[in-house]
Amino acid sequence: MPETRMPSALETPRVVGGQDYEPADAAAVNAGLDALETHTEVTTPLIRKFGRSVVPPFLAIGLFVGIWQWAFSMKFKPDYVLPSPGTVFTTLGGLFASGRAFEVVWTSLSRGVLGFAMSAVIGTLLGLAIARNRWLRASVGPLITGLQSLPSVAWVPPALLVFGLSNTTYYAVVLLGAVPSMANGLISGADQVPPLFSRVGEVLGLGRWGYIRHILLPGALPGYLAGLRQGWAFAWRSLMAAELIVTTSKLGFGLGQLMDQGRSLSEMDLMLAAIILIFAIGVGIEVLLFRPLERAVLHSRGLRPPGRR
Amino acid sequence: MAIVIDTAGIATGTVEPATAPVGQEYSVVVDGVSKIYRTGAKPVQALDNVTLKVKPGEFVSLVGASGCGKSTLLNLIAGLDQPTAGTITSASRPALMFQEPALLPWLSAGKNVELALKYAGVPRGELAGRADELLATVRLAGTARRRVHELSGGQRQRVAMARALAQNSPVLLMDEPFAALDAITRDVLHDELTRIWTATGLSVVFVTHNVREAVRLGQRVVLLSSHPGRVVREWAVDIQGHRTIEHPLVGDLASDITVSLREEIARHAGDKNA
Numbered sequence: 319m320p321e322t323r324m325p326s327a328l329e330t331p332r333v334v335g336g337q338d339y340e341p342a343d344a345a346a347v348n349a350g351l352d353a354l355e356t357h358t359e360v361t362t363p364l365i366r367k368f369g370r371s372v373v374p375p376f377l378a379i380g381l382f383v384g385i386w387q388w389a390f391s392m393k394f395k396p397d398y399v400l401p402s403p404g405t406v407f408t409t410l411g412g413l414f415a416s417g418r419a420f421e422v423v424w425t426s427l428s429r430g431v432l433g434f435a436m437s438a439v440i441g442t443l444l445g446l447a448i449a450r451n452r453w454l455r456a457s458v459g460p461l462i463t464g465l466q467s468l469p470s471v472a473w474v475p476p477a478l479l480v481f482g483l484s485n486t487t488y489y490a491v492v493l494l495g496a497v498p499s500m501a502n503g504l505i506s507g508a509d510q511v512p513p514l515f516s517r518v519g520e521v522l523g524l525g526r527w528g529y530i531r532h533i534l535l536p537g538a539l540p541g542y543l544a545g546l547r548q549g550w551a552f553a554w555r556s557l558m559a560a561e562l563i564v565t566t567s568k569l570g571f572g573l574g575q576l577m578d579q580g581r582s583l584s585e586m587d588l589m590l591a592a593i594i595l596i597f598a599i600g601v602g603i604e605v606l607l608f609r610p611l612e613r614a615v616l617h618s619r620g621l622r623p624p625g626r627r
Numbered sequence: 628m629a630i631v632i633d634t635a636g637i638a639t640g641t642v643e644p645a646t647a648p649v650g651q652e653y654s655v656v657v658d659g660v661s662k663i664y665r666t667g668a669k670p671v672q673a674l675d676n677v678t679l680k681v682k683p684g685e686f687v688s689l690v691g692a693s694g695c696g697k698s699t700l701l702n703l704i705a706g707l708d709q710p711t712a713g714t715i716t717s718a719s720r721p722a723l724m725f726q727e728p729a730l731l732p733w734l735s736a737g738k739n740v741e742l743a744l745k746y747a748g749v750p751r752g753e754l755a756g757r758a759d760e761l762l763a764t765v766r767l768a769g770t771a772r773r774r775v776h777e778l779s780g781g782q783r784q785r786v787a788m789a790r791a792l793a794q795n796s797p798v799l800l801m802d803e804p805f806a807a808l809d810a811i812t813r814d815v816l817h818d819e820l821t822r823i824w825t826a827t828g829l830s831v832v833f834v835t836h837n838v839r840e841a842v843r844l845g846q847r848v849v850l851l852s853s854h855p856g857r858v859v860r861e862w863a864v865d866i867q868g869h870r871t872i873e874h875p876l877v878g879d880l881a882s883d884i885t886v887s888l889r890e891e892i893a894r895h896a897g898d899k900n901a
Contacts, residue, residue, distance in 0.1 A: 347815050348766050513640050518662035520707050521723045522794065523746045532742060536733040619732045620776025 367604060370534075401587045410591040423595060426557065426572035429485070432598075433492030434553045440493065441500025441549060448501060449508035449534070459505070462498045470495030470556035474563045483566045495556030496549040503545010509536030539615055547608040554600050572598075646785065654798050654830040655681040655704060655721070662715030673699045675855035676713070683718075683797065684828040686879035688845030690838055690884065690891045696856030697834040701800045718830075724789035724808050727784035730775045736786045737764065737771025743793035761862055764823065780813035782870040785819065790829070799835045805840070813874060817843055821870070837843075838888060839881045843872050848884060852891050854898070860887055 362370075383403050390402040413419035448454045448462065473494045476489075481487040508544050511534060519529040535542075561574020580588030616622060662674040673696040681687050686728060689697050702714055705723045709729045732737045740758040749757055759771055765785040775783060791799055805813040821844065824831055835841050841848045842864055849861045862884060866876045 345766060347820070351781060351812060351815060355782065356684075364795070512729075514725065514727060515731065517707055517725075518729045518731075519722075521705060522743050522790075523720060528746065533731065536731070539733070546794065620774060 336542070353519065387433070391481050398584065398586060401590070402545060406587045406590045406594070409585075409587040409595060412613055413591060413595075419595065422573055422576050423599065425570040425601060426561065426574070428571065429488050429561075429570075430492070430554055430557050433557060434496060434550055437488065437493050437496035437500055437549055438546060441497040441545070442504060442542075443506030444497065445501035445508075449505045449538070450530075453610050455505075462501050462505075465494070466498040466502060471559035471563075473556075477560075478564060481567055483564065485569060487564055488560050491556045491560040492553045496553035499552050500542075500545045500549040503548065504538055504542045506535055507541020507545070510541055511537035540619075540621070541609070542613070543612050543615060547604065550608065551600065552604060554596075554603075558596055584598060631689065652682070653657075653680045653716075654683045654685075654718040655679070656714075656716040657700070657830065658716075659713045660700075660703060660710045660715060660757075662696065662703060663711045664706070664868050672855035674703075674710075675857050675861050676767075677833075677851075677856060677858055679858065681830050681832060681848065683830055686831045686833065686844060686846045688826055688841035688848045689832065689834045689851060690836065690841045690888065691851035691856065692853050695851040695853040697851060698802055698835075698852075699878075700856065701832065701834055702804050702845070704798075704824065705800055720794070720795040720796060721800050722796045723800045724791050724802065724804045726803045728775075730783055730786055734775070735771060736767065736773050736775065736778065739775070739786060740771075740789050743790045747793060747795045749793075758789075758793070761792055761878045762786070763816060764792065764826075765789045765819065769833070779812075780808055783815060784808065784816060788820070792823070797828075797830060799829045799831045801831065805834075806835070806837070817872065820844060831840055838882065839872055839877060842866075842877045842884065843870055843874070843882045850878075850884060850887055850891070853862050853895060858889060870875040876897050 345412065386403050388399055390397075394400065410419070413422075444462070448459055470491055473491045477490040477494075481490055515533050515537060519533050524532055527595045557572075558574050558577075561572045563574075563580055565575050567579045573592055575590040576595075577589055580586070580592060629837065632724065637794050639667075657677055657679040657710045660674055661672070664671045664673055677696075677700060679700075680688075680689070691697055691701070697786055699708070701723065703710050703789055704717060705721050707715075707723075728729060730736070731742070737755065737758045740761050743753040744754050744757050744761075755771070759768070762768060763786050767782060767785055767789065770778070770782070770786075775786075778786065787804070808816065817840070820831075823829075832843075833841070833844055838848075847861060847863055850859045852859045862880060866880075867872065870877060
């Protein structure tokens, strides 16, 4: 390729083809236009943000506990069916004090995170293949969408038969629950990439892998993140279902097994404590990991997360 | 690298690196090019035997009504599509600017330019510096870290121009790049484009439906007919000194061309689906 050096704007203008120009004039108008377009970012004070997003959920939880306490004091149901919030929180506190809560949460969470990671790898490769290949999309695409609507608890009995009483059974159920969401998220994310960008890729000479790396994957990121987020929810649900059904002393004692123990001992407070823990983990991962991640990605592109003004 | 498309009437469309360098005489040669789209129910002829030669450093404006295949022609020159017949030769892979800036929103202004530089073979260590230089060329010095959504429409199109320049191609194709901008910004960008063109000596093929714009910018204005696109006529623009869109001579020539353009459009009055 011939060496064509790019002269800087500040070099003396030449007169070519009968045209010249007046740099000072154009520069001034340009600078003026840019100044008029100055972008001002509106930032909300931290206290107001806190008041808008953190306080309301806690108010709602407080209200819920209040109604619960009221229902308990009205004695609608016997105490062993409807224990007081105090009893449940005491049980929960006891689980933490004995260290058992950490053990149980760790067992389930480590299964969940490992299953999620495996699902992410498989879901990403699968989604990428389907997004890029027309034949795969027509053939496997609808199956993936169909799998997404299948309750993953349905996979527990067959997985149990195939893999027996082993951790593999849990992972199989988690994968079948989470992979379709993740693959579909990536596919719909890839569909959101404007067709114009593939022409940009061609003009810039990115080639196949350059296109995937610089345009397809970053362009699909918002949809992909939504898929990962949904994949996490499905993975966590599938895992809890599997742990509830597959209870054996051979395997680690997780949150599902804790629930099952409460059921077999008819201890409602233990079951409710386990439910609170399951809920807290599911919501915690969502709020602490996925929501900030999604917000950061959308914000950097000048977009807003859905449902937010 | 040159794109040589050899045809024997039907789309044999083989793209191969040129063995002989493209002559010094022309940087783009479109020779007897036809394009027929067969995707619909009946074939649509977009271009019919179009011949266009662009000298190094020449600025050619292409005008025509909708359906004249202006964008098709640019896509063919850019190598995004293959002609059904005829040959297209270009000095290297041309840079192409679209009506939309088409900047990648997940990258900053500077990174958008760096991506083009990277694939033009600029070493990694020089990317940021070169991107800054190019942004300064389009008078956007110091905006390398700005996000695309923080820039105005005119600024985005200038970043797109910097990205096109980053490809370091002697040929720049422009597909109605200023059509979506307001009149004042467009005016300023006309000045910018003229300045950059005179400073760099690029060959420019500028497609527009705005006759005045074509005359304001080009050394030569080529009128294409519609359905199918054919070269109807061409005008040399011989206006000395600083040109503006309001320049009386620009207006005079634009009026002449508009008369021809209207005649061309009127010929289609009897067409079906009009």
